[in-house]
Amino acid sequence: MTIDQAIRDAKRQKTEMKIGTHSGTFHADEALAVFMLKLLPKYKDSAVVRSRTPDVLEACDIIVDVQGQYDGVKHFDHHQRDFSETFSPSFKTKLSSAGLIYKHFGKEVISSQLDIKHDDSKLGILYKKIYSAMIEAIDGNDNGQSAYPDDIEPAYSTSSITLPGMVAALNPAWNETYDDAYLDSQFEKASKLMGGVFVDLVKYYGKAWLPARDLVKAAIENSKQYDDEGRIVVFDQFVTWKGHLFELEEELKIKGQIYYVIYSDGKGWRVQAVPVDPHSFKSRKPLPEPWRGVRDQALSDLTGIEGGIFVHASGFIGGNQTREGAMLMAQKALTF
Numbered sequence: 001m002t003i004d005q006a007i008r009d010a011k012r013q014k015t016e017m018k019i020g021t022h023s024g025t026f027h028a029d030e031a032l033a034v035f036m037l038k039l040l041p042k043y044k045d046s047a048v049v050r051s052r053t054p055d056v057l058e059a060c061d062i063i064v065d066v067q068g069q070y071d072g073v074k075h076f077d078h079h080q081r082d083f084s085e086t087f088s089p090s091f092k093t094k095l096s097s098a099g100l101i102y103k104h105f106g107k108e109v110i111s112s113q114l115d116i117k118h119d120d121s122k123l124g125i126l127y128k129k130i131y132s133a134m135i136e137a138i139d140g141n142d143n144g145q146s147a148y149p150d151d152i153e154p155a156y157s158t159s160s161i162t163l164p165g166m167v168a169a170l171n172p173a174w175n176e177t178y179d180d181a182y183l184d185s186q187f188e189k190a191s192k193l194m195g196g197v198f199v200d201l202v203k204y205y206g207k208a209w210l211p212a213r214d215l216v217k218a219a220i221e222n223s224k225q226y227d228d229e230g231r232i233v234v235f236d237q238f239v240t241w242k243g244h245l246f247e248l249e250e251e252l253k254i255k256g257q258i259y260y261v262i263y264s265d266g267k268g269w270r271v272q273a274v275p276v277d278p279h280s281f282k283s284r285k286p287l288p289e290p291w292r293g294v295r296d297q298a299l300s301d302l303t304g305i306e307g308g309i310f311v312h313a314s315g316f317i318g319g320n321q322t323r324e325g326a327m328l329m330a331q332k333a334l335t336f
Helices: 003-015 028-038 054-058 095-116 121-143 163-171 180-221 242-251 296-303 323-333
Strands: 018-021 048-050 060-062 232-235 260-264 269-273 307-309 319-320
Touching: 018 028, 018 054, 028 095, 028 163, 028 180, 028 319, 028 323, 048 180, 054 095, 060 095, 095 121, 095 180, 095 232, 095 323, 121 180, 163 180, 180 232, 180 242, 180 319, 232 323, 296 307, 296 323
Parallel strands: 018 048, 018 060, 232 260
Antiparallel strands: 260 269, 269 319, 307 319
């Protein structure tokens, strides 16, 4: 090596950013925390330093899941006795290193992945949604906070098919080589596993979930053209609406006011009764009892609406050959 090459290497090593985390057995939270940091331009080419030596870690530019400190600038550990940080006052789950990094850098990460401007209101919507959709579960798992009451016994084990379980399986078995080089290589696999799922999730929520939300909101805002009280919502193109509808009802302060959703199934038009909550089979206002279980011409004769296809026996959904027919079914159902 020439003197010039040595000088260049020394300068590179001096200026290279370093992300510090603990050595030894690894978990899903720091594997994801490190990956999220490396999605940012500042840390993109950073070296990952895995150590338990305080001086080695303190020489890093940012430290996650170790050192017993949290300052929101350089130290992002959650193992302190007095640590109680949550994502926001509306969340009860204590943060892990993944949640801490996401809380401070999540908007920047999302912005970089989806090319959304920092002042775009959609960024805040995605920031909260992605936390509740993925990061919170990683936080809860690492902190030993179950998603279910302690007195509920699971019917079967899911440990090997969860992300934390798959990360745990990448740690060396008791009878395998257990040295730093092997652990570091396995940690890199774990970080890529967590990061790949995270990036796919961000892209889904940014490119599919958010556009669907916009369509559902627009349909709700246009609902009074079909019913003075806005109880019927119409989608002229199919969109995943259920989760959005409940969230938007809360946001628009019209909770429980929408009774029917009309959409095309590609062959005809459906009238679906809105359930009392996203997970319920009970409808707010099922289609009329006399219509239930009736099909085709018999349904048209009974309702006085041409193009009848069916009404489910429970009244949660019905069908008509045309948009106009489905609309008439929903409007007439409101009068029962």
